[in-house]
Amino acid sequence: MKKLVFLGAVALLCLLVAAALASAAQVVRQAPTAARPPVITRPPVIQVTQAPDPLRAKIKEALTKGPHFADGEVLPVYKLQAVLPDKARDQALELANRTLAGLGGGKSFAAADLAADDDYLAARNDRNLKLQVYTRSGFVSLANQERVFRGKCAPLSNAQAADIARKFAADGRLVSLLANEKLTLAEVKHVHTQAVDKTGRRSEALLNNVVVIMGRELGGRPVIGPGGRLVIFLSGAGEVAGFQRNWREVEAAPVDSVKVRGIDFAADQVMKDLAQLYGRRLPSVQALQIRRVEAGYFADGKHQAQRFLQPAYAVHFEVKSEKLLQVAHVSIIPAGDRLLEPLHVSPPVVKTMARPAAAPAGVPDRD
Amino acid sequence: MKVHRLPVLICVLCLLLPALAQGADVGVEGVKSFSNHNAALGEHLGTLSYTFNICNGVWNKLNSGTSLNFYFGRTDCWEVDLRDVAQGGLDSSLADNVDLFFLCTHGNNTGDRIYLAYDAAQTDWHSDSRRWKLGDRDLEWLALYACRTLPFPAIWDTCIRFFYGLHMVLGSHDSLYDSWTTEECGRDFAQNLRDGDLVSDAWLDGISDWWCDQNALVASAERYETYRSGDFDWPRTVMERDHYHGRGTVCGDTPNSQIYWFSYRWID
Numbered sequence: 001m002k003k004l005v006f007l008g009a010v011a012l013l014c015l016l017v018a019a020a021l022a023s024a025a026q027v028v029r030q031a032p033t034a035a036r037p038p039v040i041t042r043p044p045v046i047q048v049t050q051a052p053d054p055l056r057a058k059i060k061e062a063l064t065k066g067p068h069f070a071d072g073e074v075l076p077v078y079k080l081q082a083v084l085p086d087k088a089r090d091q092a093l094e095l096a097n098r099t100l101a102g103l104g105g106g107k108s109f110a111a112a113d114l115a116a117d118d119d120y121l122a123a124r125n126d127r128n129l130k131l132q133v134y135t136r137s138g139f140v141s142l143a144n145q146e147r148v149f150r151g152k153c154a155p156l157s158n159a160q161a162a163d164i165a166r167k168f169a170a171d172g173r174l175v176s177l178l179a180n181e182k183l184t185l186a187e188v189k190h191v192h193t194q195a196v197d198k199t200g201r202r203s204e205a206l207l208n209n210v211v212v213i214m215g216r217e218l219g220g221r222p223v224i225g226p227g228g229r230l231v232i233f234l235s236g237a238g239e240v241a242g243f244q245r246n247w248r249e250v251e252a253a254p255v256d257s258v259k260v261r262g263i264d265f266a267a268d269q270v271m272k273d274l275a276q277l278y279g280r281r282l283p284s285v286q287a288l289q290i291r292r293v294e295a296g297y298f299a300d301g302k303h304q305a306q307r308f309l310q311p312a313y314a315v316h317f318e319v320k321s322e323k324l325l326q327v328a329h330v331s332i333i334p335a336g337d338r339l340l341e342p343l344h345v346s347p348p349v350v351k352t353m354a355r356p357a358a359a360p361a362g363v364p365d366r367d
Numbered sequence: 368m369k370v371h372r373l374p375v376l377i378c379v380l381c382l383l384l385p386a387l388a389q390g391a392d393v394g395v396e397g398v399k400s401f402s403n404h405n406a407a408l409g410e411h412l413g414t415l416s417y418t419f420n421i422c423n424g425v426w427n428k429l430n431s432g433t434s435l436n437f438y439f440g441r442t443d444c445w446e447v448d449l450r451d452v453a454q455g456g457l458d459s460s461l462a463d464n465v466d467l468f469f470l471c472t473h474g475n476n477t478g479d480r481i482y483l484a485y486d487a488a489q490t491d492w493h494s495d496s497r498r499w500k501l502g503d504r505d506l507e508w509l510a511l512y513a514c515r516t517l518p519f520p521a522i523w524d525t526c527i528r529f530f531y532g533l534h535m536v537l538g539s540h541d542s543l544y545d546s547w548t549t550e551e552c553g554r555d556f557a558q559n560l561r562d563g564d565l566v567s568d569a570w571l572d573g574i575s576d577w578w579c580d581q582n583a584l585v586a587s588a589e590r591y592e593t594y595r596s597g598d599f600d601w602p603r604t605v606m607e608r609d610h611y612h613g614r615g616t617v618c619g620d621t622p623n624s625q626i627y628w629f630s631y632r633w634i635d
Binding site: 117120122124130132145148149150189190191194195196197198203208211213224226229231244246276277278279281283287291300301303316318319321326327329330332344346352354355 | 415
């Protein structure tokens with residue numbers, strides 16, 4: 001028995017010595033080259049190959065089919081000439097007085113005639129020609145208000161209308177173009193009037209105006225957005241009845257360049273816009289209608305001061321809900337890898353009244 | 368006694384003059400988010416991000432400062448504000464108690480009625496134009512910055528039900544845009560009114576930016592005298608005569624029974 005206890009103690013001692021030796025050997029062992037996996041504190045995300053998001057796929061398909069930039073393409077950024085309020089006013093007066101004879105004539109406009117409201121100036125002459133100027137952007141509009149949005153216009157083909165508009169723009173020196181700029185035909189719209197009487201009978205639609213919307217191309221790229229537009233209203237047999245010029249002059253040499261991002265980036269941004277509008281319940285593929293895709297230099301509206309023409313995507317889309325309530329949006333996406341200025345700055349908003357606490361008689365209490 | 372009347376008269380005129388000079392009364396309502404509406408009805412209406420940019424533009428330019436003017440937003444906009452009093456509505460103290468009522472929300476037309484969406488059910492989530500009776504108290508111009516309020520085939524059946532002295536609806540024959548390039552629509556429309564443009568021109572020009580396809584439409588109630596068996600006397604129509612108060616001619620109201628035709632003008 002004593003012998004057995006002795007042998008057991010020796011064996012235990014041997015085991016302890018072996019364990020101590022093994023432990024010592026471990027200390028001197030080289031650290032593993034592979035990184036230690038992180039401590040898992042939450043269930044791992046199961047990586048599964050998901051079917052591509054059909055909504056994003058639809059957007060991407062529209063971008064692929066429409067005009068787009070190649071990913072990584074380097075594009076120049078152009079600087080716009082500064083718009084000085086006094087100069088913008090004087091140029092607008094000069095342009096208006098130079099062209100008013102062709103639009104209906106009447107008394108020339110003078111600086112003293114212009115009523116001012118912030119950056120907006122307006123005057124009307126004795127022949128109901130209305131001049132509007134926005135001195136922040138240089139926007140000018142001159143319209144014979146006896147003929148724009150009323151009267152009668154002969155049916156003109158788009159080509160005929162565009163020719164008249166081009167001639168008017170050239171004769172009136174409405175825009176100055178650089179060597180790498182081009183005046184393009186963007187769209188032709190129409191103003192119509194019709195009648196429906198109590199029997200439900202409709203009259204023939206009266207064509208009031210043909211509206212020629214001229215666009216602009218810079219370095220082979222279109223200028224997109226409400227800026228870079230020359231809108232010419234035609235009336236009668238094809239006479240010009242008014243025009244709107246939202247056209248910022250650009251400096252000849254590019255001021256910088258940016259690397260542009262491709263359609264994947266643009267599709268992601270449209271998805272983000274949709275998420276902002278619809279939250280987590282994104283519209284179905286059927287509900288989303290993509291109307292138009294554009295890629296070019298973005299020029300903003302008449303109320304905005306702008307210093308640079310930078311590349312951007314514009315995706316026009318419409319969402320129809322289950323009950324057919326619908327709305328159109330446009331996602332305007334800066335395409336460059338950096339921005340020299342924001343594409344747009346919205347004015348601060350929201351100052352509604354609180355509804356009177358004492359609701360008028362007969363109205364249930366508010367929630 | 369006459370000596371004392373003069374200063375009183377002058378005082379009264381001084382008090383009235385600012386209101387007269389400013390012109391008309393305006394009511395503005397705008398709904399931006401539809402989370403309550405969607406949750407209650409299981410619908411899917413998106414946020415109208417630029418509602419208040421548009422509404423502020425109208426309000427800032429046209430608020431004449433009288434106590435009749437109002438500007439409500441979000442869940443303070445109720446469908447009863449447009450609904451006829453006889454149908455349980457509040458129009459006689461709100462929409463029909465001003466000269467111009469401007470509303471920005473989601474809209475639609477189902478053939479004979481305009482539907483407008485609200486984010487508070489007071490007492491319904493939708494406004495239905497079959498329950499309106501506008502102009503019997505004051506309203507002249509109803510401006511709806513909402514999509515597809517007046518598609519062409521629906522104009523007579525829709526309008527004849529609620530024009531009771533109302534001169535014009537300023538709306539759309541298809542979608543309107545909610546985007547940063549159209550946030551200025553309210554301001555431009557209101558500026559045109561102040562400039563003395565025709566009300567119809569003010570809308571068509573004001574909400575067009577010539578880049579986005581804005582489908583503006585204006586419909587006005589017209590009398591038999593201007594119909595002339597289809598040879599329309601356009602210069603005498605409400606469409607071509609109505610200006611904002613204090614800015615030019617304003618036609619008289621046409622009672623519902625005397626509406627012979629509707630004229631409508633649009634851009635496409």
